[in-house]
Amino acid sequence: MKILVVDDNELFRDSIVETLRRQEYQVIDAPDGISALTLFSEQEFDLVISDMKMPGMSGMELLENVKKIKDDVPFLIITAYGAIDTAVEAIKKGAFDFIQKTDSLIRELELTVERTLKFRTLVKENYRLKKEIKNKWSYIGNVASITKIKELTKAVAESRSTVLVTGESGTGKELVARSIHYQSPRSQKPFVKINCAALPEGLIESELFGHEKGAFTGAINRKAGKFESASGGTLLLDEIGEMPLTAQAKLLRVLQEKEIQKVGGDDTIEIDVRIVATTNRDLEELVSKGTFREDLFYRLNVFHIHLPPLRERKEDVEELVRHFITKYNDENGFSVEGFEKECIKHLHSYTWPGNIRELENTVERAVVLTRTGLIAPDVFDIKSGNLNGSKINNLEVGMTIADAERNLILKTLDACNQNRTKAAQLLGISIRTLRNKLNEYALETNSVSES
Structure with missing residues (x-):
């Protein structure tokens, strides 16, 4: 946590700085409001602590200017003993709390800073979670x-x-x-x-x-x-x-x-x-x-x-791809900027039998392989991780629907390396239904994996 301490009294300021550094906080100090405001504009701080009475720019004026730059950073005011009216006015203008200059100031400072920074952490986490929820559970597309x-x-x-x-x-x-x-x-x-x-x-x-x-x-x-x-x-x-x-x-x-x-x-x-x-x-x-x-x-x-299905909303594929690129950049710390223009025709020509789930898996693989820059067509291989473009060639006139279904299940399991979960997804059925089909057709299941 990074704290900005502002006070024109050097001895008093040094005492506060030393106290906070003993608590293992990163502390930057300033002798007046004007230099403090410059520091605040140039750096990121988690807390500002300022004396009320200072020449040039008072603590109240500094508070007002800090709130204009970044409203969510908590501000603590240090006031003279008994100056309750001034402290209340500061809180009305956005100060988180105030500390009075008494004999117990150091102890009060430690407790107030700890409480304030805990609140700051909760506010940031709440904001992050709200943003994450909004982004994560929004349905993407414009068709x-x-x-x-x-x-x-x-x-x-x-x-x-x-x-x-x-x-x-x-x-x-x-x-x-x-x-x-x-x-x-x-x-x-x-x-x-x-x-x-x-x-x-x-x-x-x-x-x-x-x-x-x-x-x-x-x-x-x-x-x-x-x-x-x-x-x-x-x-x-x-x-x-x-x-x-x-x-x-x-x-x-x-x-x-x-x-x-x-x-x-x-x-x-x-x-x-x-x-x-x-x-x-x-x-x-x-x-x-x-x-x-x-x-x-x-x-x-x-x-x-x-x-x-995704095949009926091809116009949304590019937007979805960009969304997933951002998602996996954030998760892995990569800096993939997008994909080369040549990729678009491949994205639109494929039918995406696994729908958005298949598209996301494909993008994740491409992002992991690319890491930075643009995804190239040879990396953005839409055939990776699915049926590899395979088709069932052994359909014959006179074949029963049951035989055709049996062949399709076998082909899909082969393409998924005998992974039942993935095969069920591609077939558009549940794992339970796939398991029942395997039993119904007396197919060998010993080598079939559930995951």
Whole structure:
């Protein structure tokens, strides 16, 4: 932490400087307000400490000028004993606090500086987090469909309505869910996510609603479920189309009655939670097949936002690329300035089956390889990390859809080095669905990795 100390009394100033340096602060001192203002204009400081009465420019005048240059730097005024009215006036004009010249001045100085700098740290961290949240959860794009989505997101954020977000894998459904939360009056409350496809069927109820101690084997403690954890905030039900029917019925009851009952419990608990559900499945088709409850579908589909695939919004690719370049520059300390013009035709010619997630991974790789300057076409290889442009050449007339699907799964797994997670993303299905397909077609899975 860097502190500027201003006082025309050299002995008094040296005493303050020595005290602060013993506390391991970096201290710069000035004999008057005019030279202090010059230093403040040229350097970055975390705190200014100034005497009130000084020739040329008083401490009050210095305070006013400092606030014009940088309003967020805290300012401490040192006043004569008993000059409370002057100190109060200084605080009205923006001083953080004041210290009186008494016998306990040194001790008071140490405590006040420590408290002030802690506050300064909290303010900076709060500003950083707000900026990070705003940037991180803003949906990027300017084509008509994305502009409409931004408008819908902002509109529904102010309400309590349940939202269903649909779209292919990698289109940014969770991003929209978080954007709704952070634009809403619930933004200071928790955002809780649960992946409905990743939970064993027997644990879904416990994860959603919690359980009491002794409710089942292994329940050694009382546990709060996701609904309780998200109280006052937002609960994201990710991949809702993969939720088993038995759990769907219990979820529907909670949405209707706005209360939960823990596994093994007798009492009901009222809940205040905004629900956002996401899926890459066609829920209406699942309803027609009997694998998704129609009443739950209508309960979730109060406000529907559909995200288009990246191939339908090619105009946004360049903006997204620049956004990801900035992101990975910041994360890694690189200075990639952008990409060469020759890259544009490659970016637009590719269909991006993995959508924005695939584009981000491609940009991250290019930034890591480039580090500084412009990304060259040979580095910005859109075929890296995906299907390498491979096509299925063994489709034949008379082949069943099941055989074609089986071949596609095998080809995708080969291209992903047997990584199930990545293959599922590229196929636009959940890991659970892929696992079921592997079992259905009796495919060899011993060498297949989940991650």
